[in-house]
Amino acid sequence: MKTLMQAAFAAGAFCLAASTALADPAVVYDAGGKFDKSFNEAAYNGIEKFKAETGTSYLEFEVQADAQREQAFRKMAQRGADPIIGIGFSQESAIKKVAAEFPNIRFAIIDSVVDLPNVQSIVFKEQEGSYLVGVLAALASKTGKVGFVGGMDIPLISRFQCGYAQGAKAANPNVEVIGNMTGTTPAAWNDPTRGAELAKGQFDRGVDVVFAAAGGTGTGVYQAAKDAGKLAIGVDSNQNHLQPGTMLTSMLKRVDVAVYESAKAAKEGNWKPGVTVLGLKEGGVDWALDEHNKSLITDDMKTKVEAAKADIVSGKVAVHDYMSDNSCPM
Amino acid sequence: MSGAPQVALPRWVDIGLMPVINLVQALLVAGLVVLVIGVNPIDAMRIMAWGAVYDSVAISYTLYYATDFVFTGLAVAVAFHAGLFNIGGEGQAYVAGLGATLAILLLDGYLPGILLIPIGLIAAMVFGAGWALVPAYLQAYRGSHIVITTIMFNFIAASLMVYVASDLLRAPGDMLPSSREFAPAAYLPHVHDLAALLGFQMHSTPLNLSILWAAACCVFVWVFIWRTRWGYAIRAVGLSPKAAVYAGISPKGVIMVAMCLSGALAAGVALNQIIGYHHRLLLDFVAGAGFTGIAVALMGRNHPVGIVLSAILFGALYQGGAELAFEIPTITRDMIVAMQGLVILFSGALAYMNRPWIARLYAMFDRRAVLAEAA
Numbered sequence: 001m002k003t004l005m006q007a008a009f010a011a012g013a014f015c016l017a018a019s020t021a022l023a024d025p026a027v028v029y030d031a032g033g034k035f036d037k038s039f040n041e042a043a044y045n046g047i048e049k050f051k052a053e054t055g056t057s058y059l060e061f062e063v064q065a066d067a068q069r070e071q072a073f074r075k076m077a078q079r080g081a082d083p084i085i086g087i088g089f090s091q092e093s094a095i096k097k098v099a100a101e102f103p104n105i106r107f108a109i110i111d112s113v114v115d116l117p118n119v120q121s122i123v124f125k126e127q128e129g130s131y132l133v134g135v136l137a138a139l140a141s142k143t144g145k146v147g148f149v150g151g152m153d154i155p156l157i158s159r160f161q162c163g164y165a166q167g168a169k170a171a172n173p174n175v176e177v178i179g180n181m182t183g184t185t186p187a188a189w190n191d192p193t194r195g196a197e198l199a200k201g202q203f204d205r206g207v208d209v210v211f212a213a214a215g216g217t218g219t220g221v222y223q224a225a226k227d228a229g230k231l232a233i234g235v236d237s238n239q240n241h242l243q244p245g246t247m248l249t250s251m252l253k254r255v256d257v258a259v260y261e262s263a264k265a266a267k268e269g270n271w272k273p274g275v276t277v278l279g280l281k282e283g284g285v286d287w288a289l290d291e292h293n294k295s296l297i298t299d300d301m302k303t304k305v306e307a308a309k310a311d312i313v314s315g316k317v318a319v320h321d322y323m324s325d326n327s328c329p330m
Numbered sequence: 331m332s333g334a335p336q337v338a339l340p341r342w343v344d345i346g347l348m349p350v351i352n353l354v355q356a357l358l359v360a361g362l363v364v365l366v367i368g369v370n371p372i373d374a375m376r377i378m379a380w381g382a383v384y385d386s387v388a389i390s391y392t393l394y395y396a397t398d399f400v401f402t403g404l405a406v407a408v409a410f411h412a413g414l415f416n417i418g419g420e421g422q423a424y425v426a427g428l429g430a431t432l433a434i435l436l437l438d439g440y441l442p443g444i445l446l447i448p449i450g451l452i453a454a455m456v457f458g459a460g461w462a463l464v465p466a467y468l469q470a471y472r473g474s475h476i477v478i479t480t481i482m483f484n485f486i487a488a489s490l491m492v493y494v495a496s497d498l499l500r501a502p503g504d505m506l507p508s509s510r511e512f513a514p515a516a517y518l519p520h521v522h523d524l525a526a527l528l529g530f531q532m533h534s535t536p537l538n539l540s541i542l543w544a545a546a547c548c549v550f551v552w553v554f555i556w557r558t559r560w561g562y563a564i565r566a567v568g569l570s571p572k573a574a575v576y577a578g579i580s581p582k583g584v585i586m587v588a589m590c591l592s593g594a595l596a597a598g599v600a601l602n603q604i605i606g607y608h609h610r611l612l613l614d615f616v617a618g619a620g621f622t623g624i625a626v627a628l629m630g631r632n633h634p635v636g637i638v639l640s641a642i643l644f645g646a647l648y649q650g651g652a653e654l655a656f657e658i659p660t661i662t663r664d665m666i667v668a669m670q671g672l673v674i675l676f677s678g679a680l681a682y683m684n685r686p687w688i689a690r691l692y693a694m695f696d697r698r699a700v701l702a703e704a705a
Contacts, residue, residue: 072652072656
């Protein structure tokens with residue numbers, strides 16, 4: 001009996017140790033799940049690109065409950081994964097704790113800042129990308145009213161909204177911006193039904209272009225726009241292909257690039273801790289133009305949005321950051 | 331099934347064999363699901379079982395999850411002894427978290443932990459019991475069915491907590507809907523901290539001293555239900571309200587007491603999660619423990635010993651499930667939920683599905699035994 005137990009223990013230990021990987025990167029997705037067509041999926045695409053290019057495999061985990069966050073990071077660290085990339089601001093407290101326990105392992109967090117010597121914090125200037133799609137929205141609007149549907153009501157999403165409003169006003173000072181948030185809980189990231197309702201409400205008030213910064217909720221917004229013959233703007237990933245002919249453009253937040261760069265830098269030995277801010281200048285945010293929306297973007301619009309982009313990059317135009325003072329002057 | 335002999339089964343069959351058969355059936359079906367996606371089910375089961383126990387960290391996580399299930403399992407069991415099906419453990423535990431949070435947020439600048447933690451726990455129990463009180467009153471005095479009202483109260487609790495966490499307690503500029511973090515004095519000590527004091531090195535895990543409170547609750551429930559007048563009244567009402575009235579017991583009072591106790595037991599989840607681990611109010615911190623508690627109580631046959639055993643089993647399923655998702659990427663977290671759901675289905679909803687054929691089988695063997703004796 002005793003030897004049998006020992007054998008069982010050994011077999012179990014073996015099966016847990018078998019897949020131990022050293023210095024492979026790891027990704028911990030947020031509760032939205034890696035196939036959310038938006039934020040987390042962008043991270044997935046980034047790490048897949050890294051895998052395809054370097055042939056290095058990676059570890060991954062999708063968080064299901066808050067209690068698992070810390071556990072996931074610690075397990076990755078015990079496996080020797082490096083760097084360990086946490087997707088989303090919700091991972092902040094878990095990374096703070098685990099990164100302090102494993103000072104020799106490199107961590108990265110997207111969308112939040114953790115001030116530790118072995119953590120790279122990657123944040124985006126969402127306001128700059130939103131400014132550009134705001135310019136396009138105002139130029140495309142015939143009614144002079146543009147809409148915004150946010151996901152969860154948090155400062156980060158207000159940052160999108162504020163940049164969008166500023167861009168729209170820059171292109172057309174008389175434009176009216178109507179905004180709604182989907183909700184106040186994480187469920188707001190994945191509520192397409194409510195997204196569609198909010199969009200319809202805005203269409204009834206005269207809006208004819210709507211920008212959704214709402215994760216999975218956006219799909220409902222785009223569908224509503226298609227049904228009503230209006231225009232919509234996607235977010236995070238390039239979502240132009242979701243409803244061709246309806247999608248005016250997408251505000252790109254290159255989470256994929258951030259994840260890819262972090263993993264690659266660690267592999268090549270030029271990884272740096274600290275805060276990395278990715279704006280228009282760094283290619284961290286942008287607007288999307290491809291075969292699905294080129295018929296909707298006129299040459300005039302393209303010229304104007306590229307001019308706005310150049311102005312932001314050169315510093316001639318400063319886009320207000322909502323999170324700097326928790327208010328929007330628009 | 332009417333032809334099945336209604337023999338009284340011995341206790342070891344009822345509380346030992348039948349839950350094991352339920353579990354095996356659930357694992358067989360789960361194994362088929364795993365097989366369909368092309369993973370060897372034996373490997374998957376081994377990782378899941380091993381992942382729950384392979385070292386002190388895994389065991390700690392298993393016990394940490396199990397602690398929640400003991401509280402909610404006891405909550406369901408106490409109400410069940412009074413003939414009440416309390417589906418509201420989820421909402422009661424959730425609102426209890428609000429009680430604990432409010433008490434600690436108010437006082438953590440002034441009091442030491444030795445006072446803060448008990449006050450937080452008492453506040454949690456008062457809030458949990460209070461949330462159970464309304465459905466209890468409606469059942470006792472208005473005849474509204476407790477199953478319906480407790481389910482509805484779960485939804486009300488969820489909406490209330492969203493409002494509180496995102497509109498009242500959230501710090502300005504904070505992304506997460508949550509309260510501020512408590513002062514360290516209000517942290518219930520972790521088991522690994524205590525181990526360090528005693529000179530053992532343990533990895534940091536969420537396991538905390540609420541496990542002792544869970545043990546105390548088990549003893550209390552056993553004494554209360556089987557060794558006190560109140561417990562006798564509760565069991566009498568549960569078995570037959572009319573007979574209880576004849577014996578001079580008021581079912582109304584019993585319903586109120588049983589439900590308040592149930593809510594106060596569910597409040598232990600707030601001790602484990604809010605005071606013991608997160609140290610602040612988070613949305614959805616109960617994470618389904620209230621519903622899992624129903625299966626835990628059914629599988630544990632509403633007895634504290636059975637509840638502890640089935641809570642550990644479910645804790646192991648949660649911890650092992652996380653390991654499985656970690657080890658085999660093709661098994662997604664949604665599949666883990668499905669596998670846990672199968673175990674809940676077979677050991678909870680279908681707990682007595684096997685009774686007829688087991689009874690028939692048992693009767694056959696029993697007759698043989700009798701005949702052998704006669705010969």
